[in-house]
Amino acid sequence: MFEKFLNLPRMYKRLIxxxxxxxxxxxxxxxxFSLRLEQDLWIPTRDHLLVAAITVVFTIAVFIRLGLYRAVIRFLGDKALLTIIYGVFASSLALIVLGYMLQVPVPRSVPIIYGALAFLFVSGTRLGIRMLVNHPHQRNKEPVAIVGAGETGMALASALRQGTEYRPAVFITMDRANHKTMIxxxxxxxxDLMAKHMAKHGVRxxxxALDPYSGVDRKQLLSRLEALEIPVQTVPSVTELVAGQARINDIRDLEIEDLLGRDPVRPDAAVVASSLFGKSVMVSGAGGSIGSExxxxxxxxxxxxxxxxERSEYSLYKIERELQRINEVESLxxxxxxxxxxxxxxxxCESVMRTFGVQTVYHAAAYKHVPLVEHNVIxxxxxNVFGTYHLAEAAIDVGVERFVLISxxxxxxxxxxxxxxxRMAELVLQGLAERQSSTVFSMVRFGNVLGSSGSVVPLFRDQIRDGGPITVTHPDIIRYFMTIPEASQLVLQAGSMGAGGEVFVLDMGEPVKIADLARxxxxxxxxxxxxxxxxDGDIEITYxxxxxGEKLYEELLIGDDPQGTSHPRIMKARxxxxxxxxxxxxxxxxxxxxxxxxxxxxxxIxxxxQTGYAPSSDMADLVWCNGDGDYRAKPGSNNVLRLN
Incomplete structure (x- = not known):
């Protein structure tokens, strides 16, 4: 019967x-009237019935005008309750005015009692129906705990209640004073007491859902959550919500910066903006991980x-479409x-720069996967070397103002x-910076980029979803890590700071042990x-x-005496x-x-x-190691490699 009522056409539901x-x-x-006159069974007169009928009709008309009957009861919110309050207030005033106009005795306290009862009855029927509709669905949804009892957490809880997958069961707070409260x-x-309550509320x-600038130590928080062995996910950032790129209930796996466990480096927006606004900018390798960001x-x-x-047609097509959408949506x-x-x-390169009057070049085009380059030396x-050299020489000839290499x-x-x-590409730019002064060359050196093509995080995530094992090269291998946006911001910041020939490096904090990241x-x-x-564990880690060509430990500086810069987290290598x-x-x-x-x-060579190159393994080029000695091109032959 109830399901039949729920499936009625919308018009029938409004009439009901x-x-x-x-x-x-x-x-x-x-x-x-009964409460005011203290009568168990008050019998209204014909005049009272007339006043009541006109009041009710007027109230229904007000509710229609305020849009109360357009509200879907199962999604009833604060706005609908306010609408009822406004309508009931207007109804009470109507009762007073009608009693005065029609000369019908209406005691002064009756409209107040009527207003309170009318609000309780009208809102109560709706809230009761909403509870009946939603309660069975809530029981069937997966119970979740929300970390963060602020505005973001409450918005998430409200959104999840309207959804079909998750049921908010408990809030977890970092403020001990809020323990055992209700929100x-x-x-x-x-x-501190969440482990016991996870089992109590059946959280799976x-x-x-942390508020922006909440000051929570995310690294410490994740360490505590990690011990529970319960899936941890997150919601979109405020920036994505404001831009309309996501909804609050778009649940996703942990962001890479959460796994990184430290605050990202923030650029000086004013300095970066002044170096880019109104300029003609070129990005090489625009379809790659760093280039696209x-x-x-x-x-x-x-x-x-x-x-x-970009040399990859698909990558270029993909990034161009995305940028066109951003360009249109944000009216840039x-x-x-x-x-x-x-x-x-x-x-x-030279014809492109000259045609579009390029003033700044960000050179992100490179082969960066260590084993693949070892297998394809030439x-x-x-x-990496000659691409940088030719692009830089073209920039000098055209008169490009700034040239930034991603190292x-x-x-x-x-x-x-x-x-x-x-490193040879860095030496090339340093040499060109000494040879001329028309183009300012600078280099930005940073560690591994989480989330880029070939990064360990997407690889580990896929291996976990496939049931394992996770493959790590060595139990003691460590790496410095950055997020893609963070690396890109550093590149932009350094591009605006360079005076000529500098190598900028980032204070990246503590290195991360790859095996610990996998765990x-x-x-x-x-x-x-x-x-x-x-x-009986789920996922095995194998070495x-x-x-x-792989090292156990990576470094950011060749020397030991870096210089500071105007940015507190960016250094200049000597x-x-x-x-x-x-x-x-x-x-x-x-x-x-x-x-x-x-x-x-x-x-x-x-x-x-003076690159400091000391091979850690024998020659691994696949053609060189597997050829018979006759595959090399002879000088003067048609298949000599031409680099310009």
Missing amino acids: SVSSDMVVLFVAIWAA DDLPVVSI RILL LCRQILRHKPKSLVLF SVELHPLLGSVVHRRR EGVQN TDKAVRPTNVMGASK KMIHLMGLSEKTEDRP TGLRP EVYLPWEKLEELLSRLTRASQTFDCRDVVE LKES
């Missing part, structure tokens, strides 16, 4: 609501134009120029070709680690051994550089070795180039 309100309003008027009809428990999922952030600083330079009016091309083709050197911590005392090629992800996804002591004459000779030799595909000679 109107009929119900008419009945309860008549009852409220009768009860008000929005939900109990609030201190984080924990949702983070650079484009997003540059776009919001409203440059005159943004040139997207930035000219977007998606261009296919490779940084190793100097003439292409391509790695061609892209890596693997360029410090490198043990692999990728790191050595990136944290296992526990925060509600699972347990499978070990010898715990054979596969260091890959070719490192040796080569005079241009020496560098030009090395580049010439490296060109010849690359053209003949002589991997051994390429490695030897990188060793001689």
Whole structure:
């Protein structure tokens, strides 16, 4: 019967609501007179009935005008209750006026009693129906705990009640004074006592809903939640909610910055904006992890134009579509120029810069995956060294004002070709900075980027969802980590600070042990680690051994005496550089070795180039190691590699 009522057409439900309100309003008027006159059975006169009828009809008309009957009862909120209050107040006034106009005796206290009863009856019927409708659905939903009893937490609880998947069961607070209080009809428990209450309330999922700038130590909080082995998820940031990119009840896995466990570096927005606003900016490798985030952030600083330079057609198509949407939604009016091309083709780079009047270049195009570059030595050197060289020379010829290279911590005392090629790229820019003064060159060096292509976090998450095992190369391997937005902000900040030839590095805090990161992800996804002591665990961690060219520990500085900058978390490295004459000779030799595909000679030149390159493994280039000696191109043949 009740389900049949719920499935009635909307018009029928409104008619039932109107009929119900008419009945309860008549009852409220009768009860008000009975209570005032202290009669168990007050019999109204014909005049009283006339006043009551006109009052009820007037009240229904007010409710219709205020939109009460457009409200869906199962989603009844504060606005509907306010509407009832306004309508009942108008109804009480009508009762007074009608009694005076029609000369019907209405005691002064009757309208007050009637107003109170009418509000109780009209709102009570609706709240009762809402409880009947929602209660069975609430029972079938998964109980969750909400960490954070502030505005974000309450908004999440309200949204979840209207949804179909989760039922808020308890709030977890970091403020001990709020323990055992009630918020929005939900109990609030201190984080110190949450373990007991998780079982008491049958919680099967924990949702983070911390207010912005709440000052909570997220690293410590996650350590406590990790011990519960209950899945921990989060809600979108306030920025995403305001921008309309997400809803409060869009539950998602923990953000990468949560796993990082420290506050991200914040740039000086004014300095960055002044270096980008109204400028023509080019990003090489615009479709990559860092390049695409650079484009997003540059776009919001409203440059005159943004040139997207990318060799991958799909990546370029994808980032251009996304930027076009941002451009339209936020009315930024930035000219977007998606261009296919490779940084190793100097003439292409120069024509692009000249055509669009590029003033600032952010060079993010690079091969960065250590094992792959070890297996493809020539391509790695061609892209990372000569791509940087040709793009920089084109920038000088065109008159670009600023050129910023995205480097890596693997360029410090490198043990692999990728790191050595990136250090060589740094030396090239340092040499060019000494040779001329028209273009300001600077480099930004940072550690691993969480969430980028090839990052361990997406890999570990996929392995956990597949049931394991998680593969870690070595139990003691550690890395410095940054988020993609954080790395991009640092690049933009350094690009505005550079005076010529500097290598900027970030104070990245403590390094992260990869095995510990894997364990944290296992526990925060509600699972347990499978070990010898715990054979019934869910996910096992296996160690596969260091890959070719891989180090246990990464560093950010070659020297030990960094300089401070105007930004408290950005340092400037003091490192040796080569005079241009020496560098030009090395580049010439490296060109010849690359053209003949002589991997051994390429490695030897990188060793001689004061890059600090000390290979940790034997030559791993797949063609070199598996060829028969006749595959190398001969000088003067048609298949000689041309780098410009």
